[in-house]
Amino acid sequence: MKIATWNVNSLRVRLPHLVEWVATACPDILALQETKLTDDFFPVQELAALGYQAVYAGQKSYNGVALLSRFEARDVVRDIPDLDDPQRRVLSATYAVPQGILTDAGTVPITDSVGVVQDVRVLNIYVPNGSSVGSEKYSYKLSWLDKLCAYIEAQLRLYPRLVVLGDFNIAPEDRDVHDPKIWEGQVMVSEAERHFFNRLLSLGLWDTFRLFEQQPELFSWWDYRAAAFRRNLGLRIDHILVSPALRQHCVTCSIDKTPRKLERPSDHAPVIAEFNI
């Protein structure tokens, strides 16, 4: 079972890249952020043609999240219950994941009659960017993260197999930053933001990327300006976190830079984790 996250920065513009990428990466579940379209414009048919069902929470111009999957989504929730927020940044669903065998062609379901299905709860988030430290948007980001942490704490008690993934807009450690000196104290790197990420880890979630040995200077976002991608001036701000019950089944996590190299790319690269379930 493969699960991935990708901030596409406009699903309308990036649909050709998405079609190309899912054909090679074959995620079973794909969380999208910054779809930037209302639900009536969601490309349901185009994604169905690729074999994906979709649930989505969109708005005009900004934000917007979606979950694409090869399995049916149930118990879909489009907000954080205790957070009154008109911005569409949260989407969660439960998937009955058939227990399968990993092959080169993807995960092939076991068709035996015994113990074949496991419920996985997936929480897709697009954390506010925060603009700059001290700004109104930064305050909104911190209060949003506070509500998120409380919500996740409760969700962990309800769902033993929980995935929290998306664009966190937080680089958790200095090794997730191309130049920690330049970025010290800046938005996405500040202590207050990192505190919330660490709070999620202290709740028992694991950063799947750090479960494995990785090359240095691997990032998931590069500014469009100043040829940042070519110079690898990036941050690792897109994450796939999992509960302990899923951690033991996680076998890889990687960032795929190939779509970022295409013409008119998203400024983010997809992150994908694989599980032996």
Add this chain to the structure above:
DNA sequence: ATGGTGGTCGTACCA
């Protein structure tokens, strides 16, 4: 040099 690029929308706005 307070810059730069890109998406949305047709102007500032957000990232």
